[in-house]
Structure formats: structure tokens, C-alpha cells
Amino acid sequence: MIKDLKQFVPSSVCLKCDGCCRFKESDSRWRPYIAAKEMKEAAHPNLTDKIFGKHVVGPDSRINTTPCGFGADAEGHLCHFLNPKDNTCGIYHARPFECQLYPFLLSRESGKAVLYVHLNCPHVQEHWNDQGYKEYAQYLQEFFKRKDVVSFLKENPSLLADYSAFRNELDQVCTLSLE
Ligand code: SF4
Structure with a gap:
């Protein structure tokens, strides 16, 4: 389980933002993928089934949502682990790699x-291409050369998903060699 990825967006900023962890559709592609290893290592062995039971993680290994009703059309879905009152994550210290990586993602x-x-991501909009962003992008390129990270991605090919439908929301940082 990867736990030492530095964060681009400070927690204090995330906690004031109501963008993440919320989805338009219950089966949204943006729900985070959680690897079997992450589930196992995140919970006490006797509690794993209770925390990550079938109603929590879908057959696609993505965390399920609960209907909440947000936005102009009062529809929407929350990650099972999000507390919408204060934007905190119920499994923050064991959150999936995809959650740690966001607002960056792999395709x-x-x-x-x-x-x-x-x-x-509003923080990206504010800092896109400033020095801090460039340094973080450089850090990520080095991070994805690590053997343990490459192995984790190879074991979990679903982490490299097809985001072509969202291409207008994305900016390419770099291509990666995962050999
Ligand atoms: S697991 Fe936590 S960080 Fe990831 S989407 Fe759910 S609430 Fe957000």
C-alpha cells in the first residue's frame, strides 16, 4: 500500500471545498478504485469485511456511493466514506491511492x-503552472519511477483508466514508463 505520496493540495484547502468525493451518477467512473491489498492493509483483519463489505465496494472494485441530493438538480451521490458536514474522509489515513493522487490521475x-x-480542481486552477505546480509535477515523475509504485500499478491495471470522455477537463503532465 502506497502511503507516502506528498500532497499537492493542502488539507486545509480540501476541507473547505465541496467538489471532491461527490459524483453525478451512482456508478460514476470517478468513484475511487480500491485495490484488494489496500483494503486488507487498511483495516484490522477481523473488521475488513465490515468496513469494505459488498455494499461498500462495487464489483468494479470502486467505492460505492450513497444518494445525497446536492447541486441545482438536487441529485448526486457521495462516496460512502465522506462526511459531507465537514468534508472529512472516514478512512483518510488509509484512503485509496487514487484519492491520494487526485487532482492528478492516470490513464x-x-x-x-x-x-x-x-x-x-479549484486549487489547480489557482496554481496551474506556477513554480510549486512545476516542482510537484517533477516530483510525481520521479515518484512513478519507484519500483514499489510501478509494481503496485502493474498489479492493479484498473488504476490506469480510460478518461477519454473527459479529455477537455484534463491537461497532460507527462507519459510514464512502467517497465
Ligand atoms: S475514500 Fe475518502 S478521499 Fe476517497 S473519495 Fe471517499 S471520502 Fe473521498
Whole structure:
């Protein structure tokens, strides 16, 4: 389980934002994927089934949602672990790798791994291409060369998903070699 990924967006900013962990559809592609290893290591062995039971994680290994009713159309869905009152995550210290990586994400295109940044994140909009962003992007490129990280991605190919439908919301950071 990868636990030492530095964060681009400070927690204090995330806790004031009501963008993340909320989805338009109950089966949204943006629900976080959680690897079997992450579930196992996140919970006490005797509690794993209770915390990550079938109603919590879908057959696609993505965390399920609960209907909440937000936005103009009063429809919407929350990650099972989100507390919408204070934007905290119930499994923050064991949250899936995809949650740690966001607002960056991985895609597989024509056999290549591509690292994108999601331009919908307000912190990205504010800092996109400033020095801190450039340094973090450089850090990520080095991070994805680590053997343990490459192994984790190879074991979990679903982490490199198809985001082509959202291409206008993404900016490519770099391509990655996962060999
Ligand atoms: S697991 Fe936590 S950080 Fe990830 S989407 Fe759910 S509430 Fe958000």
C-alpha cells in the first residue's frame, strides 16, 4: 500500500471545498478504485469485511456511493466514506491511492501510461503552472519511477483508466514508463 505520496493540495484547502468525493451518477467512473491489498492493509483483519463489505465496494472494485441530493438538480451521490458536514474522509489515513493522487490521475492510451491533472480542481486552477505546480509535477515523475509504485500499478491495471470522455477537463503532465 502506497502511503507516502506528498500532497499537492493542502488539507486545509480540501476541507473547505465541496467538489471532491461527490459524483453525478451512482456508478460514476470517478468513484475511487480500491485495490484488494489496500483494503486488507487498511483495516484490522477481523473488521475488513465490515468496513469494505459488498455494499461498500462495487464489483468494479470502486467505492460505492450513497444518494445525497446536492447541486441545482438536487441529485448526486457521495462516496460512502465522506462526511459531507465537514468534508472529512472516514478512512483518510488509509484512503485509496487514487484519492491520494487526485487532482492528478492516470490513464492508459495506445498502450502508454499518461499522467494528467484534473483542471476542475479549484486549487489547480489557482496554481496551474506556477513554480510549486512545476516542482510537484517533477516530483510525481520521479515518484512513478519507484519500483514499489510501478509494481503496485502493474498489479492493479484498473488504476490506469480510460478518461477519454473527459479529455477537455484534463491537461497532460507527462507519459510514464512502467517497465
Ligand atoms: S475514500 Fe475518502 S478521499 Fe476517497 S473519495 Fe471517499 S471520502 Fe473521498
